[in-house]
Amino acid sequence: MRVKIERGSKGLWAKRAKAISKGLGGLARDGARSAELHVRRGLQINVYATEPGEYERTNLLLRQVYSAGQANATSLGILVGNRAPYATEIEFGTGPYELSELQLAAYLEVLPRGGQLQFGRSGKAYLLPGPTLGPGITFARTLTRERFQRLMQDAWA
Template identity: 35%
Template sequence: MDVDDRALRAVFQGIVDACDELPAIAARVEAETLGHLILGAQANIYNTTPGAYERTEDYLRSLDAKARATRTGIRVTISSDSPYASLIEYGRDGVDPAQLQAQAEAQADPSQPFTVGRSGQAWWLPGPVITGAQVFAARRMEELFSKQLQLALRRRR
């Protein structure tokens, strides 16, 4: 088997070039994930039929997304510092996080907010705002890096 050394070097350089774009990808994913968190909170809480609880928007203000790029990867942290965030996310009966994650990953379009029926009337159900945003962020990073990798490899040919 013959290996074309130049072609192999071009492939490796294309990967390095794509990795150079990780900081820009991280910044974009951070901003888009924060937007997804807001859409998820609206879909699971604020745009639903009101119930007995006053809607202060404290939960909405508690949501955060931070992305950090290294030379070879991106880490996205999605959080809420609200004291009742876990009650919103997993519901009163505490749905298994792995089960919610699997349901969110099974969504055909992760850019859409993930809901399982929580509302002002059904406040005890899960409102997986953070779980939906986690799946969105992972898919978005994969999509953006894949595009950069394809572009870098095309330029190297």
């Protein structure tokens, strides 16, 4: 004897898909906001709360941070960046202390949830890297995955 297992009507699946799709925009916006806040926290740790150097701190890095989150019916994207002309030098370091993209990716892969990377950068040791964007997007990705899992669970509840 065969037993037919009902897994839900087409209407129920459509309702769940619509609820998930509708929630993606909020997840994208929340992810972008989380990324930006994390980047700003990293700038405080790696730049502004360090020993001052010979140059004036203008807060340009803080003012030039931007983020955006977008979603459509099937995908979600988060963008975070910094428009300051020297943001890349701070992110990766310069000269003999410069991190490659692969090195930074390796550090980010083992970064604990919500963690920041610190390599001793300061106003005096300004050639050292002070990554902020990488940890920010890594944190946002982790949070967004967790939030998406909750959205999925709520759709099936």
